[in-house]
Amino acid sequence: MKEWMTMAEQTVDVAVVGLGPGGEALAARLAGAGLSVLGIESRLVGGECPYFACVPTKMMTRAADALAEARRAGELAGSVEVTPDWAPVAARIRDEATADWDDKAAVDRLLESGARFLRGTARITAPGELEVTGPDGTHTVTATRGIVLNTGTDPAVPPIPGLADGPVWTNREAVRATEVPESLAVIGGGPVGCEFAQVFARFGAEVTLLQSNARLLPQDEPEAGELLAERLAADGVAVRTGVKITGATHADGRVTLQVEGGEPVTAARVLVAAGRKTDMAALGLGVYGLDESAKGPEVDDRMRAAEGLWAIGDITGKGAFTHMSMYQAGIAGDDILGQETKADYRAVPRVTFTDPEVGSVGLSEAAAREAGLNVRTGTTQIPDSSRGFIHKLGNAGLIKLVEDAERGVLVGATSMGPGGGEVLGALAVAVHGEVPVDTLRGMIFAYPTFHRAISSALDDLRG
Numbered sequence: 001m002k003e004w005m006t007m008a009e010q011t012v013d014v015a016v017v018g019l020g021p022g023g024e025a026l027a028a029r030l031a032g033a034g035l036s037v038l039g040i041e042s043r044l045v046g047g048e049c050p051y052f053a054c055v056p057t058k059m060m061t062r063a064a065d066a067l068a069e070a071r072r073a074g075e076l077a078g079s080v081e082v083t084p085d086w087a088p089v090a091a092r093i094r095d096e097a098t099a100d101w102d103d104k105a106a107v108d109r110l111l112e113s114g115a116r117f118l119r120g121t122a123r124i125t126a127p128g129e130l131e132v133t134g135p136d137g138t139h140t141v142t143a144t145r146g147i148v149l150n151t152g153t154d155p156a157v158p159p160i161p162g163l164a165d166g167p168v169w170t171n172r173e174a175v176r177a178t179e180v181p182e183s184l185a186v187i188g189g190g191p192v193g194c195e196f197a198q199v200f201a202r203f204g205a206e207v208t209l210l211q212s213n214a215r216l217l218p219q220d221e222p223e224a225g226e227l228l229a230e231r232l233a234a235d236g237v238a239v240r241t242g243v244k245i246t247g248a249t250h251a252d253g254r255v256t257l258q259v260e261g262g263e264p265v266t267a268a269r270v271l272v273a274a275g276r277k278t279d280m281a282a283l284g285l286g287v288y289g290l291d292e293s294a295k296g297p298e299v300d301d302r303m304r305a306a307e308g309l310w311a312i313g314d315i316t317g318k319g320a321f322t323h324m325s326m327y328q329a330g331i332a333g334d335d336i337l338g339q340e341t342k343a344d345y346r347a348v349p350r351v352t353f354t355d356p357e358v359g360s361v362g363l364s365e366a367a368a369r370e371a372g373l374n375v376r377t378g379t380t381q382i383p384d385s386s387r388g389f390i391h392k393l394g395n396a397g398l399i400k401l402v403e404d405a406e407r408g409v410l411v412g413a414t415s416m417g418p419g420g421g422e423v424l425g426a427l428a429v430a431v432h433g434e435v436p437v438d439t440l441r442g443m444i445f446a447y448p449t450f451h452r453a454i455s456s457a458l459d460d461l462r463g
């Protein structure tokens with residue numbers, strides 16, 4: 001194991017700036033391949049996902065789903081008394097997910113791979129040159145083969161007058177919650193807002209979700225956003241879409257949000273889930289002649305942003321998901337190690353872990369039409385399937401397929417329902433493998449599974 005770096009100047013083959021999921025994996029891989037690699041991280045090795053995002057929030061949704069299932073037992077299986085308790089959730093996130101937000105295990109793993117590690121904030125000062133400011137001073141780093149950026153995003157707090165004058169939760173504070181607020185106003189109806197809104201509502205908070213867009217999950221099919229709004233309402237969330245928040249005041253430990261043309265919302269807490277921001281100027285991207293006002297560098301299909309500069313993860317704008325960060329790390333790693341692999345984004349899957357889960361892959365109907373394809377769609381409702389009928393309570397969901405009729409292949413699909421993210425697997429194979437629709441129609445789908453509903457959606461395909 002190499003020593004923790006303390007020297008002020010060092011030269012390596014590759015510097016990985018920001019150790020999100022992809023950067024961490026890439027640094028270890030390149031070191032394993034014999035390159036000298038320096039991983040630089042200002043906060044926690046592993047990035048947003050393990051400490052503030054995917055893992056803790058999915059522990060929350062797991063717990064909230066357990067409560068919902070227990071509440072359904074009354075009608076299906078006899079009486080159950082449900083008394084929500086946040087303590088086990090908070091303890092699990094602190095102890096099992098984040099080791100109390102300590103990345104020692106991840107740092108050790110990185111050092112054991114042969115990579116070096118430097119804690120600090122990096123800024124590019126010249127091509128292949130970095131200045132890193134951290135707890136033990138300022139270091140200069142020269143990366144002779146190049147720099148990989150995996151700097152991710154920060155939560156964006158919208159410029160609502162007064163909002164930032166008092167305490168505001170983003171995902172980073174919400175995952176540290178040690179108790180459930182009595183009431184919660186959620187700003188934003190994307191994946192983050194919807195997941196948190198349902199979790200806290202199921203644990204007893206009075207939740208209002210304020211979404212500026214006309215619907216929830218605007219990147220998904222409209223049918224999915226509409227059905228999700230219904231299901232959140234059934235959980236007691238007051239869902240308000242198409243709203244404009246014009247101001248905020250903080251008083252007596254409560255926040256009040258003014259809503260244009262509507263009732264103001266007062267809550268004990270406000271959670272901002274209104275998207276993410278980046279700062280390319282702070283990173284010094286202009287050194288490479290790149291646009292510092294952009295959200296991130298443009299990359300080619302090998303993740304190259306410039307000569308000797310690669311970028312992976314959320315900043316590439318190809319989908320802010322951990323699996324994308326890992327996928328792109330593989331592509332960039334191949335390029336650095338001289339293997340020719342090209343990124344292919346035709347079948348990017350994503351899952352919002354609400355109940356019902358909303359999974360989608362490839363193009364939505366609107367995106368396929370915008371791309372000029374001759375589109376046919378097919379839809380089926382999960383409650384109309386045998387498994388949906390059997391499942392009864394909690395069976396809301398749908399499957400929607402988007403076919404390129406010209407080629408007779410699926411270019412997109414949505415799978416919403418119980419285990420919707422798992423059912424998505426079959427659809428992702430179909431889109432990724434460009435399996436002819438006729439071949440899919442000839443498949444035998446096990447009875448009575450949720451995924452068997454795919455065959456009804458195939459039967460429904462029409463122009």
Ligand SMILES: Cc1cc2nc3c(=O)[nH]c(=O)nc-3n(C[C@H](O)[C@H](O)[C@H](O)COP(=O)(O)OP(=O)(O)OC[C@H]3O[C@@H](n4cnc5c(N)ncnc54)[C@H](O)[C@@H]3O)c2cc1C
Pocket residue numbers: 017018019020021022023040041042043044045046047048049052053054055057058120121122123150151152153171192283312313314315319320321322323324325353
């Ligand atoms: C609440 C929430 C839930 C989510 N749930 C899911 C989910 O279920 N599934 C999923 O696939 N995705 C989910 N995501 C998205 C997921 O967290 C990100 O896509 C994932 O973390 C990958 O991001 P990344 O690789 O770009 O880097 P990040 O994870 O954002 O890490 C970047 C790292 O770079 C560091 N850094 C930044 N600038 C510098 C600098 N100048 N010098 C040194 N270090 C720097 C940061 O400190 C950070 O640790 C969720 C996101 C949120 C907010």
Ligand SMILES: NC(=O)c1ccc[n+]([C@@H]2O[C@H](COP(=O)([O-])OP(=O)(O)OC[C@H]3O[C@@H](n4cnc5c(N)ncnc54)[C@H](O)[C@@H]3O)[C@@H](O)[C@H]2O)c1
Pocket residue numbers: 158187188189190191192193210211212213217218243245273274275276319320321350351352353
């Ligand atoms: N399960 C997952 O894979 C998962 C889960 C969470 C987040 N993520 C990723 O993290 C990223 C961030 O998610 P997010 O939900 O924060 O962002 P987002 O950009 O997807 O959604 C933010 C929503 O907030 C709304 N909004 C913006 N400003 C507003 C305002 N002033 N008032 C009211 N509403 C406003 C927008 O209409 C938008 O729909 C996304 O790209 C997402 O893909 C993934």
